[in-house]
Amino acid sequence: MTPATPAYAHAWPSDRWTPDSIPGQSGRLVVVTGANSGIGYVTARELARRGAHVVLACRSQERGREALERLRAEAPGARAELRLVDLADLTSVRRLPHLLASPDPRVVTVSSEGQRFARFDMGNLDAERGYRPLFTYIQSKRANLYFATELQRRADAAGLRLRSMAVAPGLTRSNVLTGGANSTRGRAYGALMRLLLRSAFRPTPEGAKTSLYAATVPDLPGGSYVVPDGPFQLRGEPVLRSRERAVQDADTAHRLWALSERLTGVLHPVPAQAPSRD
């Protein structure tokens, strides 16, 4: 018997997929972290345009309110609200315990292809043995990938319906080079980064495509890693990457999860089996 063709296969090769392919999202509740700017904002706006109820999870009341007003202007009739969440503060993270109440829960974690250049150092996760911004950034992006894949393994082991996806957006115009700590680096840095953003980085909606794809393609398998299909995965249309070493490295992902549980005191209710070392 020929197995039924999964719906995501219709979007393959994914150059046939555009945000116009996104099915209606009404009835879905979507929480977008970092939704006040960049990729998060566009992801929230596009999902709201298609009928999802969108929660903009932002750490700043002021920036969040501005984003909500902008979203309501750009997506009239959108069902959107603002909630304050600082991801560096676990108390505020714990105020979102409702994921598993959904009939089809999905988590999309935004990594980066920069993760491929990380030398992952389990002994220096907090940069306590020296802080090098780029090194720390790409290490955190590798950790995103380990987190997303280990979450899927644990969900599977617990028999949960939850699907966990990771994405890389490619080079995307946003506040990533100019916001946060970078905003205090002086005018010359700011001007250089703005020039770089304009010349080499793509418009933000392009970078939001992999997130939108991972969040909405109906039968996309849990554990997928979605990247742009262009040169070095810096630009292009969303495709699945299965041959990614970090995606297959269950051992490091397992150890990172255990360490994260110790550091945060947050325990997953069902421990995964240790990966086999065959």
Ligand SMILES: NC(=O)c1ccc[n+]([C@@H]2O[C@H](COP(=O)([O-])OP(=O)(O)OC[C@H]3O[C@@H](n4cnc5c(N)ncnc54)[C@H](OP(=O)(O)O)[C@@H]3O)[C@@H](O)[C@H]2O)c1
């Ligand atoms: N742009 C690229 O080329 C690129 C490439 C690869 C990967 N990425 C990834 O894409 C994701 C989105 O970044 P972006 O490019 O859209 O940059 P962005 O415009 O700087 O957006 C980052 C968002 O994250 C929020 N945020 C930062 N720390 C937070 C915290 N502790 N709690 C809650 N929210 C927090 C920021 O809020 P504030 O405004 O309050 O700071 C902002 O809304 C990031 O994970 C980034 O690593 C981006």
